[in-house]
Amino acid sequence: MTGARSRLSAFTRAMFLGGNMLSSVWFVTRSAQVILQTLSFGMVLIAAVGLSLLTLGAVVGLVPWLSFAVHLGDQVFENAGQATQIAGTLVCVMLAGFLPTNARIMALENSHRQFSLGMQDVAHAYQMAHAADRAGVFRLKSEFDSVRERLAYMRRHPELATLEPEILEIAAQMSHLSRALAEAYSDANVGRARMFLSQRQQEIATFKDRLVKAQAISAELRQWLHQVEQEEAGASAQLSRLQAELADMLPEALGIETRARARARPAQPHLTGDVPPGLTRAAE
Numbered sequence: 001m002t003g004a005r006s007r008l009s010a011f012t013r014a015m016f017l018g019g020n021m022l023s024s025v026w027f028v029t030r031s032a033q034v035i036l037q038t039l040s041f042g043m044v045l046i047a048a049v050g051l052s053l054l055t056l057g058a059v060v061g062l063v064p065w066l067s068f069a070v071h072l073g074d075q076v077f078e079n080a081g082q083a084t085q086i087a088g089t090l091v092c093v094m095l096a097g098f099l100p101t102n103a104r105i106m107a108l109e110n111s112h113r114q115f116s117l118g119m120q121d122v123a124h125a126y127q128m129a130h131a132a133d134r135a136g137v138f139r140l141k142s143e144f145d146s147v148r149e150r151l152a153y154m155r156r157h158p159e160l161a162t163l164e165p166e167i168l169e170i171a172a173q174m175s176h177l178s179r180a181l182a183e184a185y186s187d188a189n190v191g192r193a194r195m196f197l198s199q200r201q202q203e204i205a206t207f208k209d210r211l212v213k214a215q216a217i218s219a220e221l222r223q224w225l226h227q228v229e230q231e232e233a234g235a236s237a238q239l240s241r242l243q244a245e246l247a248d249m250l251p252e253a254l255g256i257e258t259r260a261r262a263r264a265r266p267a268q269p270h271l272t273g274d275v276p277p278g279l280t281r282a283a284e
Helices: 002-060 080-097 099-134 143-156 165-177 179-184 187-249 255-264 277-283
Strands: 070-072 075-077
Touching (some): 002 080, 099 179, 143 165
16 A cells, blocks of 8 residues: 555656646747747838838839849840849738737737636635635634735745735635635544544454454364264264163163063963073063
């Protein structure tokens, strides 16, 4: 169990460090993208305005046209510079037409990013205030005093000192609304619940140990009883064989069995002649 917890903690730390690295890379990439977009926006705008002024000045004769000749095989194009200047001006003007749309998109992205940062700050401040509320730091009950107490605590907190007052106020109001939840799941209540569950777990472990011992004792007694029954059955059989042998060898000593056998035997005819009386009694 301890090894699994240590592996889970190591995995959590690795995920946290990896998340921080990914966040840093994303921040650098996003910053470079914003800078490149801003430079491109300015360069396209400058090129469009500059080429438009030069072309208009060349049309009215204030500035000369761009002049160079282009040789395509044996054919020579003398006005290639003028055509290139006009085409470049048109391309830059058309690109400049997309600048307002791009500006609106950039503004939406910036506002969305600022909103996300603001919500993260609010969530972070609320977590700090809620943790302090669970620890029993705040004691005031009325709404105004409760919000003011939470706001003062967050302003004194070193991790929240740089946040804007609006963010701290929102977090304080959210913490005041969740004060019942903080009281129900306070650190003291959670500690008692953890202690109770730990004690119950220890009791269950003790009960399991006793149950294992009882099962072992029950198996031992069952085996012992079986052995005693076998010994008792052997002794009874030996006693029966001994009684049978004694009945056969000592019939006079066992009066009950002898009389029972005498009743069971048929009557014998009287013997004639001189028979000693003792022998007659022995035969009876």
